[in-house]
């Protein structure tokens with residue numbers, strides 16, 4: 001009897017785009033195929049920036065239908081998305097509103113308000129999670145109280161999508177940790193924090209680890225949309241958690257940089273690091289798959305490039321912008337790319353130019369100058385954070401694995417290697433989807449563990465190495481560190 005090759009489907013939805021990837025294990029290599037891709041983004045409606053969750057559900061169904069049409073009758077599937085955002089569901093299982101996007105202005109100033117009642121030190125000791133004003137904790141703090149009163153369940157975005165497909169509701173821990181309400185010690189939502197935001201722990205579906213089998217897609221959906229028989233597995237549903245699983249982990253003391261809309265730079269720990277230095281540097285201990293912790297820092301990332309591209313009426317592809325940047329001289333201006341003013345400005349190009357004027361620096365004008373300004377300062381920020389990481393962990397990181405769409409930017413990879421003085425391994429760009437697949441394969445017994453999964457990744461996908469170039473950039477880094485300390 002012909003052994004059926006198991007087919008795995010990753011639904012990976014980031015802030016800027018989503019995709020359904022189909023994977024098979026053949027000749028000890030992971031074969032990956034992008035079956036369906038779609039744009040994602042938020043729009044302003046009913047007083048807030050919101051995600052179009054019905055559109056995401058529809059795109060998933062379209063992608064699954066394509067898989068069935070390609071002849072696959074039986075698959076497993078995992079869903080990962082961005083963090084912190086949630087859907088409010090009433091007792092009948094109906095959505096109370098389209099989810100508010102984390103970049104919405106509603107949480108501005110919320111950290112200050114909430115931490116006047118509960119100290120930052122208390123919250124960080126409890127949760128080990130970075131202070132970002134859009135964390136779920138602050139979103140619930142400012143949430144419509146009438147809506148919360150009608151809420152039976154609060155579901156994180158990927159859990160909600162799994163619920164729509166299967167009718168089963170869970171709260172997967174890697175994403176639950178980004179709420180800044182999960183207690184490191186108890187491994188449960190902290191009642192003291194929930195009380196501050198008028199929420200009860202019973203309003204969250206049960207907590208489950210990555211790799212839990214959720215259930216079959218509802219027969220009614222399979223029939224109505226002509227879908228393959230699909231078993232849904234709750235993977236590491238925070239996309240960054242999946243990206244970390246999908247990182248090849250090359251190098252002795254390696255760190256990762258998940259480079260997409262956000263740049264998430266950090267390392268994988270087996271115990272959380274929520275001490276004084278980590279608190280002062282606002283590092284986070286997001287939960288990872290299989291009992292690990294993602295000790296990392298959020299950096300504004302390629303969100304800035306995405307906005308520049310859009311504001312240039314999408315006349316240039318990302319690759320063309322990177323090429324134009326490569327024709328410019330780096331470090332013409334120093335920019336603290338993590339400045340909150342770049343989180344959701346009305347016009348990113350104008351915001352960048354205003355910043356350079358205010359700091360009396362050369363103002364980037366052309367697409368190449370703008371892109372180089374962003375890439376060069378992202379690389380400087382990464383290099384600075386690697387030094388911070390060395391200091392907190394008290395050991396020297398020797399290798400950086402850059403994954404995600406940003407790993408396609410050769411200029412950025414090379415600048416990062418040189419400024420950080422570490423070897424950079426770039427790729428795979430689809431690490432998030434790959435990590436999603438790896439957890440499914442472990443759950444289904446196709447591979448034993450993440451360590452072997454990472455070996456499979458290293459053997460299956462092109463990974464480029466960048467070594468530090470000896471030049472004068474180390475002085476630039478020192479100058480940059482002084483600059484961002486003052487700005």
Ligand SMILES: Nc1ncnc2c1ncn2[C@@H]1O[C@H](COP(=O)(O)OP(=O)(O)OP(=O)(O)O)[C@@H](O)[C@H]1O
Nearest residue numbers: 014015016017260261262302318319404405406408
């Ligand atoms: N060929 C390329 N050349 C230059 N930049 C690229 C290229 N491909 C992707 N990128 C960069 O990668 C970014 C998208 O990365 P990625 O696909 O990992 O993000 P995403 O999954 O869509 O969103 P999120 O980061 O929220 O998960 C783009 O914004 C772009 O800046």
Ligand SMILES: C[C@H](O)[C@H](O)[C@@H](O)C(=O)CO
Nearest residue numbers: 082083084239240262298
């Ligand atoms: C808001 C989160 O920090 C953000 O989603 C980031 O963690 C992420 O998931 C990037 O894709």
Ligand SMILES: [Mg+2]
Nearest residue numbers: 014239260432
């Ligand atoms: Mg992504």
